[in-house]
Amino acid sequence: MTMLEQSDVSVWQDMFTSIIEDADSNILLIDEEFKVIGLNSGFYWIFYETYGIELKKGSSLLNAMEPKNPRLTHEWKERCMIALSGTPIKVEDVFEIDGRNYYWEIHFKSSALPDGSQVISVFSRDITVRKAYQRKIIENEANLRSILNTIEDSIWLINADYELIDFNKEFYKKYKLAFGVKLVKGTSILSLLPDDAPELKETWRQRYESGLKGRPGKYYDSIPVENELRKYEIKTYPIVENGEVTGLTVFARDITNQTRAEDLLKKQNEELIKINSELDRFVYSASHDLRAPLMSVKGLLNMIKRDPDKENTEQYLELIERSVNKLDHFISDIIHYSRNSRMEIMPKRIDFHELLEESIESLKFMEGAEQVRSIKNIQVMAPFYSDYSRLLMIFNNIIANAVRYRNTRTGADSFLKIDIFANEETALIRFTDNGVGISDEYVDKIFKMFFRANADSKGSGLGLYIVKGAIEKLEGTIQVQSKLGEGTSFTIEVPNVKMTASTSVAPEQ
Structure with a gap:
């Protein structure tokens, strides 16, 4: 059978009409002369509500559009011509209804019929909600980017292949100062480490590998930055999607000043303990050594009072002088000790x-x-x-x-x-x-x-x-x-x- 019977053609047309009516997309079919072959109700109403243009089978699309919107008529003609040349195209159109913007995604594609003529199929769908989500995602990404770039910690993300997904400004700046390398997204983070530091590469490979196995990590590194050795606290957190580790987030916090402050506090505490210990010993020994010559002087004075032989007085005075000199020497040492301390x-x-x-x-x-x-x-x-x-x-x-x-x-x-x-x-x-x-x-x-x-x-x-x-x-x-x-x-x-x-x-x- 070379030709379809009339009844068969009618059945096929009914099936085609049913398919395009039930389709999620808005569908329009036009011939190479831009006449409407068929359209579903979705396309009919969206076109009518948007541009006030009523499309009917057999009518010319361009003739219907020209009186209403010459510019739009020109754009649609160009799109259809591109499709007729064999190149499918996809465009987005924006239109306004009741003060609100709506977005179309429109596909133009041509198909050849058995008689050699061409049919242009136009599929459109409302992507307004999708566009709103896209804008929200972009806004959230911009907000997140702003937050990341205001954080003083270095932050970077890698995927399961060790490729750099993203990073903040602090990491970019510190990495360049430390290794003289400009970071590029998509590059292996291990390849950005110096070739003359194989131990450093291996250390970081093990850290990344451990994190990509789902184990968070905490490490400490000392890295030279601008001719100064800086100490960093590094934490790794696995990125999990649908139960699978797909990447790693790394935070590096500069704790150099904190470490110095802790070391200073530790040193001061040790000095304080030493000073307190020495002070206890000092008070005990000093009180004994100060009292001894004073008691000696007191005893010698008592001897002078009691001894009737005045010829011994000179000897007693000499001993008193010796005790006083000893006391003076000891007090002098105490003064020197105090002066050196303060x-x-x-x-x-x-x-x-x-x-x-x-x-x-x-x-x-x-x-x-x-x-x-x-x-x-x-x-x-x-x-x-x-x-x-x-x-x-x-x-x-x-x-x-x-x-x-x-x-x-x-x-x-x-x-x-x-x-x-x-x-x-x-x-x-x-x-x-x-x-x-x-x-x-x-x-x-x-x-x-x-x-x-x-x-x-x-x-x-x-x-x-x-x-x-x-x-x-x-x-x-x-x-x-x-x-x-x-x-x-x-x-x-x-x-x-x-x-x-x-x-x-x-x-x-």
Whole structure:
């Protein structure tokens, strides 16, 4: 059978009409001369309500549109011509009804009939709701983007293939500063790490891999940024869709300042514990050492009152003077201890000749001072700046110890050699004596507060403790070498504070 019977054609037309009427889309069929072959009610009413144009079978689409809207007529003609050329097209149209905008998505496509003629099928559907959702999504994305870019943390997202999905401005900026790389979406985040850092790549690969397996992570990294080592707290959160991990969100927070503050607080707490402990010991020992000479004076005064022999008075007064001197020395050490603890560093240019002479002069009335010969060797290669009062405190205590613990054997040649070498960076100061020396078991204890090797030890037990504290304030170091019966050597190194940036130097006096 080469031709359909008339009844068959009628059946097919009825089926076609039923199909297009029940279709979700609005459907229009026109021939190559733009005459309407068929349309469903959806297309009829939307066209009528939108443009006031009533389309009927057999009527010309363009002729119906021309009187109402010449511009729209031209656009539709161009679209139909493109479709007739064999190129399907899709367009979006906007129209207004009762002050509200509606959106069409319209498809134009041509099909050839058996007789060689062409039919243009036009399918349209209302996408107003979809457009509203799209606008909402775009607005939400813009709001989210704004929020992300105002967050100080670095944030980035990767997919299951380690490809960079998105990131905020902070991550872009910090990554460029750290690695000199501009981030590009769609690029493997691992490939953006330096090739000369394989360990870093492997570390991050393991972190990403763990997160993509559904395990949140928390890590800490130290990364150089602008020539400064910054510490980061890094957290990874899996992105889960329909029960499957499809990516990873990573947050990196700079905790450098927080860590520094915590370290400072920890250091201050440790210092406070140390100070409290030392204060307890200080109060206990100081009260005992202050009371002892006072009780001695009190006892000697009582002896003077009771002893009828006035010739003994001079001996009692000499003993009283010795106790008073001991008390004065102890009080002086307490003052030095307090001054070193609370006074700020006050740098000035140091004349080591003047400093040494002042120290020796202040101790010349000390018992046995005249028996210790001083040997001086001072070389200053550049102007040296430090805290004069603390250096004097250090010199006084070490020189006093050299006198106090000199070799008292008859005919002994007691000496103290002072070597000073200063340059633009440091001063190296060495005190070497040939006194009684220190036993090996006590060498590492001599800088402790109130340490005395035995009950016969002279002094307050604060001298070398003060020396070490003053040197630490000057950010210097002290080392001791000693051999019992042969002598002791103290080696001190203190920095030239003129070499430190932004140092405030006290005026010359």
